[in-house]
Amino acid sequence: MRARAGRLLSGLVLLAAVGAGAFWWLTKPAPWHAAHWEGLGEPDLANGERVFWAGGCTSCHAAPRAEDDARLVLSGGRPLKSPFGTFYPPNISPDETAGIGGWTLAEFGNAMTRGVGRNGEHLYPSFPFGSYARMTAKDINDLYGYMRTLPKSANVTPPHDLPFPYNIRLALGGWKLLYLTDEPRVQVDSADPKLARGQYLVEGPGHCGECHTPRDALGGFEAGRWLAGAPNPEGEGRIPDITPGSRSIGGWSASDIASYLETGFTPEYDSVGGSMVEVQKNMAKLPASEREAIAAYLKALPPS
Structure with a gap:
C-alpha cells in the first residue's frame, strides 16, 4: 500500500514537472529570428519621423508637461497608474547607458513587436507591443533610425511598482498566449x-x-x-x-x-x-x- 502511494506521488510529481515544462515552452519569450531584421538597408528618416508621431512615443516617454522641442527628449519616468500597479515608461532616448543608444535594431524591434526585452525578458503590455506587433520591419527600422537622431537623456527611471502576483514576469507569457496576435x-x-x-x-x-x-x-x-x-x-x-x-x-x-x-x-x-x-x-x-x-x-x- 505504501509502495503504491509512493508510485502515485512520483507520478503526480512527474506530471506536474511535465506540465510546468510544457507551460514554459509555450509561454517563453519568442523574439523574431535574426533574419527578420536583416537586409533592411539605411533607415528612411523622413518615414521614421512619421512613424514616430503616429506611434505617440512622446505621450508616455517625454517628461510631464514638456512642450515644443522638449517633447523630443524621451527621458521616461511619467507614471502610468493602472489596476495592476504603477508602470514607469523607460528612458528611450539614444543615451548609451540610461537609454537605448546601445541597442541593436533586432533588440529594439523585438521589444516593439514581440514584447521581449533586451535581456530576453517578457515586457509588460502597458507598453503597447500588442498593437505594434502589426508594424512592418521597414517601419521599425526607419523609426529606430529617426529616434537615434533625437537628444540624449541620462535620466534613470524607477522600476515598476507592482504588487504580487503582477510583479512575476513569467505569467506574462500566458498573457501573450491568450492575447498577442498580429491579425x-x-x-x-x-x-x-x-x-x-x-x-x-x-x-x-x-x-x-x-x-x-x-x-x-x-x-x-x-x-x-x-x-x-x-x-x-x-x-x-x-x-x-x-x-x-x-x-x-x-x-x-x-x-x-x-x-x-x-x-x-x-x-x-x-x-x-x-x-x-x-x-x-x-x-x-x-x-x-x-x-x-x-x-x-x-x-x-x-x-x-
Whole structure:
C-alpha cells in the first residue's frame, strides 16, 4: 500500500514537472529570428519621423508637461497608474547607458513587436507591443533610425511598482498566449488603399485600441468590442466609443474626424481635452493623407 502511494506521488510529481515544462515552452519569450531584421538597408528618416508621431512615443516617454522641442527628449519616468500597479515608461532616448543608444535594431524591434526585452525578458503590455506587433520591419527600422537622431537623456527611471502576483514576469507569457496576435482586429476592404492604410495606422502604430477598447479581468481586449469605449486606464472618466453610431463621433463625417485630428476642434467648435490632447498633438504632425486614412477606417467600422 505504501509502495503504491509512493508510485502515485512520483507520478503526480512527474506530471506536474511535465506540465510546468510544457507551460514554459509555450509561454517563453519568442523574439523574431535574426533574419527578420536583416537586409533592411539605411533607415528612411523622413518615414521614421512619421512613424514616430503616429506611434505617440512622446505621450508616455517625454517628461510631464514638456512642450515644443522638449517633447523630443524621451527621458521616461511619467507614471502610468493602472489596476495592476504603477508602470514607469523607460528612458528611450539614444543615451548609451540610461537609454537605448546601445541597442541593436533586432533588440529594439523585438521589444516593439514581440514584447521581449533586451535581456530576453517578457515586457509588460502597458507598453503597447500588442498593437505594434502589426508594424512592418521597414517601419521599425526607419523609426529606430529617426529616434537615434533625437537628444540624449541620462535620466534613470524607477522600476515598476507592482504588487504580487503582477510583479512575476513569467505569467506574462500566458498573457501573450491568450492575447498577442498580429491579425487584423476587424475586416475592412483591404483592396482600398486608403482603408488599408487607415487600418494599419489605427491598429498598429497608432495603438488606438489600447485606450478605446474595453478590457477583461486579465487586461486583454474584450472580443467584439473593438474601439467601443472603455474606462480611463489612468483614472477617472471614460474613453469614448469611436465607432460609427456612437454618441461621441458617430455623427461626424470623415472630414470632421480628419479636421479634429489636425486642429483639435470638434464640428461644434469644442476643443480636445484629457489624454487626447497629447494624441491630437501627435496626429497634427502627420501628413493630411494619413489623418484622412484614419478617418476613413473609423467610418468603415461596424457600429459597436
